[in-house]
Amino acid sequence: MAANIFEKIITNINKNxxxxIFLLIIVLLxxxxxxxNQYVLHIAVLTLMYVLLSSSLNVIxxxxxxxxxxxxxxxxxxxxTAAIISTRFNLNFIIVILISGFVASLFSLMLGIPTLRLRGIFFAFTTLGFAEITRLTILNWRSLTRGPFGIPGVPIPQIFGxxxxxxxxxxxxxxxxxxxMLLMTYRIINSRVGRAWISIREDEQASASMGVDTFKYKIMNLMYGTFWAGVGGAFFAYFAGxxxxDSFILDESFRFFAMVLVGGTGTLAGPILGGAVLTILPQVFRSFARYQMIIYGVAILLIIHYKPEGLLGGRTFKRDLSESEDN
Amino acid sequence: MRKSYLLSLLVLTVIFTFVLSAGAAEDTVKIGLSAPITGNYAEFGENFQYSVEIAADRINANGGIRGREVEIIVRNSEGKPNVAASIAQEFVQNKEIVAEIGDFTSTSCLAAAPIYERNQMVQLSPTSSHPDFARSGEFMFGIVGTQAAEGPFNAEYIAKEYLGIDSVAVIYINNDWGVSTMENFVAAAEKVGLEVTGTEAFFGGETDFSAILTNVKQNNPEGVYIAAMYNEASQVVNQIDRMEWDVAKLAPSSVFSEQFLKLSGESGEGLVTNTFFALEDPKEKVQSFIAEFRERADRNPNLHAAVAYDSMMLLADAIERAGFDRVAIRDALAETENFEGVTGTIEFTDVGDVVRSYMIMEVKDGDWVVQEDYR
Amino acid sequence: MFGFYLSQLFNGITQGSIYALMAIGYSLIFGTLGLVTFAYGDIVIFGVFVGYYFYAVLGLNLILAMLLALPITFLFGVLVEKICYEKFRKEARMLMLITTVGFGIFLRSASQIIFGTGNKSIPTLIEGKIEIGNLNILYIQLGIIIFTLIFIYALRYFLNNTRTGIGIRALSMDQDAAKLVGVNVDKSIKFGHSLGVVLGVFGGIMLGSFYNAISPMMGPNLGLKAFTAVVLGGITSIPGAVIGGYILGIMENLAVAVFSSGYRDVVAFIILIIVLVVKPSGLFGKEVKF
Known part of the structure; x- marks a missing residue:
């Protein structure tokens, strides 16, 4: 019964x-x-940040x-990058955020060149390895990052005094x-670049045989998505100071992924809901200190079970069973 | 049909919990506790919770603070700095919370510090030992002492004087506490003429130290300084034993616990550490705390549990003097005089730290034995 | 100097054995059945805790306690399969990733509540050692290596010569075709998955006994090591996974010997990426559409 009401709301949203969107923007403003309540506002800021981060992942x-x-x-x-630059140089925060985005993007270029030609799950593994290498390097490279001490004292951003x-x-x-980010992404999705991306998603081989330079588009996609992840990170540096x-363990990666899947992949709105739900949910259960994580894990399982295509019904990827293995 | 029932049940539960967590106000005085209740540091956070609750119950049994009952609001920081910061935001927003105890790790404390400072609420950390923490703000206090005092004590009194060794290798955990401990120890070692033959780092949760120990053994140090929590430290001594390496073993107060004895068994024999809390302390208040803790937690309290207990008592003492205003509580806390806790006399320095003096403990016949007392 | 590197090599072989033992079960679940899992380590540790519970709380003999834990783990494996995998057999594998991640989070916290948060001490199952020159080889280290070999051969026999095993292999090649020739897909997957979990728990018991300690937080790291070993050795090859485990252990320890110990885990991931870029099917695996 409640599920039907939920479905009806979703269809109504998709139609209008x-x-x-207009309503949402007004409410948010x-x-x-x-x-x-400053605590609620604090959570609201975090929620929007996670929405940004999961949206950037959703692009990819x-x-x-x-x-x-x-x-x-x-x-x-x-x-x-934001923390290191802002604590050593006196640059306007907007410039710092932009630089951070580009640096993140650059790293994804370095990662992508050797690995993007790998299929599906193999590519996933390299990204996992890369995430851990990044974290361990941060911990070990004390002269640059202060290792496990972290970098405190990120200055307060200023604009026009x-x-x-x-x-x-x-x-x-x-x-x-x-x-x-959403505006830019919307424009790109509906452009030739976006169509190339979608054609790669649907059937990479067919798309390549039609003359689409899949590698170029995949790199572009990766760099675009990771640029915004870098921007999100820079924002976090300023917000948390x-x-x-400790804030960049593998769990966070899974969390972003869960936000994308829970909200619904391949739609702009999906990560908005996914990011909001998975950020607010642990806060709702915060008084159950010990059981908080149990509830969180169960919640993820329940949502995926009842709506594997995500709450806002993005597309799921059916497994490609038409291929047979050559032995 | 079943699907939608479950879904609606879930939704209702969520709404209900949210409503409930908004809470009803009573005539109580609320203290916030931020600790890692789940995750890698869960056993340490659990100790905090037990100790603070024992203290709160004691206080309430004796009439509360200024006639009001103490209520502890517990939040799980998961050992993550940004979660600790979010918790700080929640606590300072709640007008009924007058002070905060926590967190366990220095990075969590430091991440939350700006929020507590800006909103003028005391953050009293039972275990943050980083020299930068207490001085980072007027409202920041730590009572376990810093490695600036512990390092020199380990180097001079334990290594050189008690054990009589001239060279030592350092094995340390690669987190902020471990690195800080290592750096302070090495600096102190230099001053007293103790040679440090090498330092090796490992990450938390590591179980296999054979590679590191093989490395370290190469340089033939007379002793090994193990800067780790008791879990990893017990692994290290187990593997030293397995290698049949007869070397002196010393460690900072982090290892001092019943768990170390249990986990290391015979291999822990002869390990020397420092502490300011001992289970044999005959003082009545210490023994009654130990008894109560043992009843609730089914184990003996260790150093962390003891300082958490004292934290609550300290706050209660300050609130009794100052009333329920956050800033007044801060001032009263800073002015604390002649406070006798289960961990000894506590008085704050100008920056909000405590300078500790220690006892030397050694593992003898499977038990901790006090060898020297410098307090 | 030579003695030093020999010692480190031996350390590597010891650790490699444990990784190898873990990798066998993981290879069966991930390589043969194609079930992506990031909860393998947590499930294994849970199984060991069950054994520990029988030993420490119910007072059973250690070996009996651990043996009892195995059938319970088997049933638990069936439950896990139902929760995390059953519904998603035709869906993208990435969904399984998230379900297992969610399940892992749940299991870890539940274990902490059920079994307590502290590390638990487990006595060594097999005491004693033999000495060869400067090196001490513990019986338990030998035991681990022997068990690993037994398992490889037992598993190979099972997969090639028993009805259920052949059914599982058929499944791994083509689910629909297997169904057409009469393989009970559901039962086979559940059996295979539980078998993989039981093998893992066995490895976990060896691990707990060797290091004399277990904690609910050990899971994720263990899972990652098993995963790396399997990818390194070849996703489709079970003996390959074992060799992958040994290589991983040796490389890690040599890295500590040559570089600094802080970069130990980095080695594992660098190996992972290099293997994936150069030969994604691993050292001994075959090309597979995944």
């Missing part, structure tokens, strides 16, 4: 997309003025069908970043 997973389970590496690279230090300030910062390798 523009109206709901009003939120910090209506809510005084949902649109070219590349399984990236090491996305946390680019988040970490963005965060550490105004110090952006409150939750409300950061809220609007991440809102703008997210808005830009402190970065440490």
């Amino acid at each position: 997309k523009l109206k709901y 009003i939120l910090p003025f209506v809510v005084e 997973v949902g649109y070219t069908g590349q399984y990236n389970i090491g996305h946390v590496a680019f988040y970490a690279i963005g965060a550490y 105004m110090r952006l230090s409150t939750n409300t300030h950061f809220y609007f910062m991440i809102f703008i970043l997210l808005f830009l 402190y970065v440490s390798a």
